[in-house]
Structures are given as structure tokens and as C-alpha cells.
Amino acid sequence: TGMFTYDPGFTSTAACESKITYIDGDEGVLLYRGYPIEQLAEHGDFLETCYLLLYGELPTPAQKADFDYRVTRHTMVHDQMQRFFQGFRRDAHPMAVMVASVGALSAFYHDSTDITDEKQRMIASMRMIAKMPTLAAMAYKYTIGQPFIYPKNDLDYTSNFLRMCFAVPCEEYQANPVLSRALDRIFILHADHEQNASTSTVRLAGSSGANPFACIAAGIACLWGPAHGGANEAALKMLEEIGKPERVGEYVAKAKDKNDPFRLMGFGHRVYKNYDPRARIMAKTTHEVLNELGIKDDPLLDVAMELEQIALKDEYFIEKKLYPNIDFYSGITLKAMGFPTSMFTVLFALARTVGWIGQWAEMIEDPSQKIGRPRQLYVGPSKREYVSIAQRG
Numbered sequence: 027t028g029m030f031t032y033d034p035g036f037t038s039t040a041a042c043e044s045k046i047t048y049i050d051g052d053e054g055v056l057l058y059r060g061y062p063i064e065q066l067a068e069h070g071d072f073l074e075t076c077y078l079l080l081y082g083e084l085p086t087p088a089q090k091a092d093f094d095y096r097v098t099r100h101t102m103v104h105d106q107m108q109r110f111f112q113g114f115r116r117d118a119h120p121m122a123v124m125v126a127s128v129g130a131l132s133a134f135y136h137d138s139t140d141i142t143d144e145k146q147r148m149i150a151s152m153r154m155i156a157k158m159p160t161l162a163a164m165a166y167k168y169t170i171g172q173p174f175i176y177p178k179n180d181l182d183y184t185s186n187f188l189r190m191c192f193a194v195p196c197e198e199y200q201a202n203p204v205l206s207r208a209l210d211r212i213f214i215l216h217a218d219h220e221q222n223a224s225t226s227t228v229r230l231a232g233s234s235g236a237n238p239f240a241c242i243a244a245g246i247a248c249l250w251g252p253a254h255g256g257a258n259e260a261a262l263k264m265l266e267e268i269g270k271p272e273r274v275g276e277y278v279a280k281a282k283d284k285n286d287p288f289r290l291m292g293f294g295h296r297v298y299k300n301y302d303p304r305a306r307i308m309a310k311t312t313h314e315v316l317n318e319l320g321i322k323d324d325p326l327l328d329v330a331m332e333l334e335q336i337a338l339k340d341e342y343f344i345e346k347k348l349y350p351n352i353d354f355y356s357g358i359t360l361k362a363m364g365f366p367t368s369m370f371t372v373l374f375a376l377a378r379t380v381g382w383i384g385q386w387a388e389m390i391e392d393p394s395q396k397i398g399r400p401r402q403l404y405v406g407p408s409k410r411e412y413v414s415i416a417q418r419g
């Protein structure tokens with residue numbers, strides 16, 4: 027036994043060194059490999075961000091073309107995966123399907139078990155980034171009873187994903203470039219966020235030397251919770267429950283009530299105590315998408331705007347530094363694009379995969395990393411003698 031620092035929720039413990047993402051929560055700064063998120067989201071595309079996160083530098087045109095080509099080559103999933111999907115109930119939550127199907131990939135790629143080989147690690151990363159949209163679209167198509175749409179590799183990453191989600195074999199489909207760009211930006215905003223719960227889960231799972239696909243499945247499981255990635259789904263459900271702007275006040279009062287566990291979903295952040303820079307870009311994207319789709323009088327949007335206004339002016343929220351976070355806006359945008367709420371966290375998982383795998387690789391390459399093994403402060407009974415069952419009670 028020994029004395030250990032008690033730090034529930036790891037609010038003051040750094041478990042690793044990382045060169046990937048920098049956050050200054052007080053200043054509202056988010057940098058990927060030193061580049062501000064605003065600039066990447068404005069000028070780059072998602073695969074460029076993936077390259078940057080994985081390799082540490084922005085790609086040259088030739089590197090970018092090569093990277094896009096390599097990701098594209100891995101978009102198909104083993105055809106037997108189709109049968110794996112058939113085993114689910116149609117009403118299965120797509121996050122449950124994602125946990126399982128990404129975990130199942132570990133059974134298909136035995137070469138990925140050699141994680142000491144840098145080349146194998148990179149191939150596993152490519153496979154993961156490339157196959158997530160395919161699996162996510164399959165999870166969606168399965169729940170609505172439509173046939174799976176195979177990837178079309180002459181499309182860009184995000185248009186390909188939109189097509190796999192929304193095309194049907196009997197009709198021509200062309201992704202709307204404005205929506206495609208908006209979704210691509212959503213992916214960039216979600217690509218990494220240093221040592222959040224799901225990324226720490228992936229690192230912890232990976233620290234034992236486990237198969238990378240299985241580690242990502244663990245990350246997806248963690249992301250699912252409403253305090254983390256599930257917040258975008260929870261935020262939209264909350265807006266639906268509120269229903270009309272007149273009822274916003276009632277819910278704000280509930281959130282402030284000490285005796286009521288209710289929280290405003292899509293508000294607050296563990297690290298950003300000033301504002302969430304992703305939320306600012308996201309809010310702009312939300313308006314672009316709603317404009318493009320001609321959505322003006324959406325009751326959900328009215329509720330969201332009212333809530334945003336009230337909360338930003340309310341003393342409780344100001345004092346506790348609670349601002350709308352990225353999930354508050356992303357839910358509204360994804361819904362407008364036609365995604366059902368149950369898919370929101372799946373899209374988050376799709377985008378975060380690069381962060382997870384990049385952090386996983388960084389950990390494997392770091393000689394100072396050991397198996398993750400937190401300690402505890404034991405507060406249970408002290409040693410006592412066993413009593414046979416006949417003598418109990």
C-alpha cells in the first residue's frame with residue numbers, strides 16, 4: 027500500500043506527453059499540431075486534417091493526393107460484414123452496431139496484431155479512417171431497411187459518405203456540395219480533442235498491446251455516453267422535448283435548480299470555461315446549412331435560439347461559465363441535413379477515429395508509456411475472517 031494522489035475524473039493528472047492537440051480552455055484556443063482550428067476548418071478538408079494529425083505536418087499536393095488515394099483504396103469492408111449486420115434487430119441503436127462492427131474488424135485484419143511494425147500501424151490507421159464512413163452508412167441503412175450502398179471512390183471522402191447514407195439504387199444521387207463541405211467541416215472540428223474520455227479509453231486499451239480495431243471499439247463505447255459524444259443526440263432530444271420557445275424558461279429554471287439533476291444538454295465543457303472555439307465555427311456552419319436548405323421557421327431552431335439567448339444572459343450560466351458547446355449546434359445542423367438523431371454520435375465517432383488512432387500510435391511510439399494502471403484509495407473493510415454460510419444470518 028502507499029499514498030496516492032486522489033484525482034477522480036483526472037482533472038489534474040497528465041497521463042502522457044502529446045504533440046498532437048493543444049487546448050487553452052481559458053482562452054478558447056484549439057490547435058491541431060500547432061494550427062488553429064479556425065484556419066483548418068476554413069481552408070482545408072478533412073483528409074488534410076487527418077494527414078496533419080497522423081504525420082504532424084500539412085501535406086504537400088503530392089502527399090495529399092497519395093494519402094487520399096490510399097484512404098480511398100481501403101473504403102470497402104469485407105463482404106462477410108454484411109451478414110454480421112443482419113444479426114442485429116432493425117431498431118438497434120447505430121452506436122451499438124458501431125461498437126460491434128468496428129470490434130469485428132479486429133477479426134478480419136490479423137496483420138494488425140503486429141503493432142510494433144510501423145508500416146502495419148499506418149495500414150491499420152488508413153483502414154480505420156477509410157472504413158468508418160462505410161460502416162457508419164451501413165449502420166444507418168440497416169436501421170431504415172434500405173440496401174447498403176457501396177463506396178464510390180471517385181468522390182471525395184465526405185460526398186462519398188453522404189452518398190452511402192442517402193442514395194438508393196433506383197435513383198441518381200448527387201451530394202449537395204454545400205452540405206458536403208459543411209459536413210466535412212464538422213468532421214474537422216471533431217477530429218481530435220486531446221485527452222478526452224474516449225481518447226483516454228483508446229490509449230488505456232491500447233496500452234496493453236491490444237488490437238487497434240478493438241481499441242477503437244472501446245473508444246466508441248466511451249464516446250456513446252451523454253456526458254461525452256452522446257451530448258449532440260441528447261441536446262436535440264432536449265430541444266424536441268422543450269417543443270416551443272415559450273417553454274425555454276421552465277427548462278432553464280430546472281437546470282438551475284440544485285435539487286433537480288437536469289442539465290441543459292449542449293452546454294458546458296470540462297476544459298473550455300470561456301467559450302468553445304468549435305462552437306463558434308459550428309454556429310456559422312449551422313446557418314449556412316439552414317440557408318442552403320431554405321429552413322427558416324423550424325420550431326426546433328426557434329427553441330435553440332431562444333435557449334442560447336436566455337442562457338447567455340443568465341447569471342447562473344455566466345457565473346459557472348457555461349456556454350453552448352459544439353454539440354448544441356451540430357445536432358441542429360445534422361438534423362437539417364437529414365440525419366436521424368440516433369446517427370449523431372456515430373458521425374462524431376467517424377470524425378474522431380483519426381484522433382483516436384493518431385493518439386494510439388503516438389502512445390505506441392513513446393518509450394516512456396507503460397500499461398495504464400491507475401491506483402486507488404482503498405476505503406473498504408479491513409481484513410476479517412470468513413464465516414461459513416451455515417453460520418450467517
Ligand code: CMC
Nearest residue numbers: 253254255257281289290291292293294295296346351353
Ligand atoms: N446545465 C446546468 N448546469 C450545469 C451544466 C449544464 N449543462 N453543466 C455544468 N453545470 C453546473 C453543475 O451543476 C455544477 O454546478 P455546482 O458547481 O453548483 O455543483 C457546475 O456547473 C460545474 O459542473 P461539473 O459537472 O462539475 O463540470 P464538469 O467539467 O465535470 O462537466 C460537462 C462538464 C460537459 C460534463 C457538463 O457541463 C455537462 O454535463 N454538460 C451537458 C452535457 C454536454 O453537453 N456534454 C458535451 C460536452 S462537449 C463534447 C464532448 O467533449 O464530448
